[in-house]
Amino acid sequence: METTRSCSYCGKGSESRGQLIAGPSVYICDACVEVAALTIGSEHAREEGSHFELLDQLSKQRCSFCGKRSREVPRASASGHQICGQCITLAKRIIDEKAKAPVAQSED
Numbered sequence: 001m002e003t004t005r006s007c008s009y010c011g012k013g014s015e016s017r018g019q020l021i022a023g024p025s026v027y028i029c030d031a032c033v034e035v036a037a038l039t040i041g042s043e044h045a046r047e048e049g050s051h052f053e054l055l056d057q058l059s060k061q062r063c064s065f066c067g068k069r070s071r072e073v074p075r076a077s078a079s080g081h082q083i084c085g086q087c088i089t090l091a092k093r094i095i096d097e098k099a100k101a102p103v104a105q106s107e108d
Helices: 030-041 085-100
Strands: 020-023 026-029 075-078 081-084
Touching: 020 030, 020 085, 026 030, 030 075, 030 085, 081 085
Parallel strands: none
Antiparallel strands: 020 026, 075 081
C-alpha cells in the first residue's frame, strides 16, 4: 500500500501541489520552495500572505533537510519545519532539472 506524501510546510499532497522534494522525513512542494526563497531573500521577516517567516540567527532550531543552524545560514520556518537557503537553492535546482527532463513516452 502506497502512502500519500504531502508537503510538510503547507500540507497539500503532490497531486495538488506539483513536485515534492524529499528530505529526511520531510517534504517540500515546488510552491513552498518559491515562497521560502522569497522569504529568505526579503528584507522583511515575513512576506505578506506567507506561512513562512525568517528565523532569528540565535534560534537553536535546525534546517529540517540538512541540519544546519540558523547562525550558519538564513532559514525560513513554517509548520514546525525549517529550511535553509542552501537547501532551497538545491530544491529549486532539482525542480528546474525535472522540468527540463524529457517526458518518457509509453509504447502502444
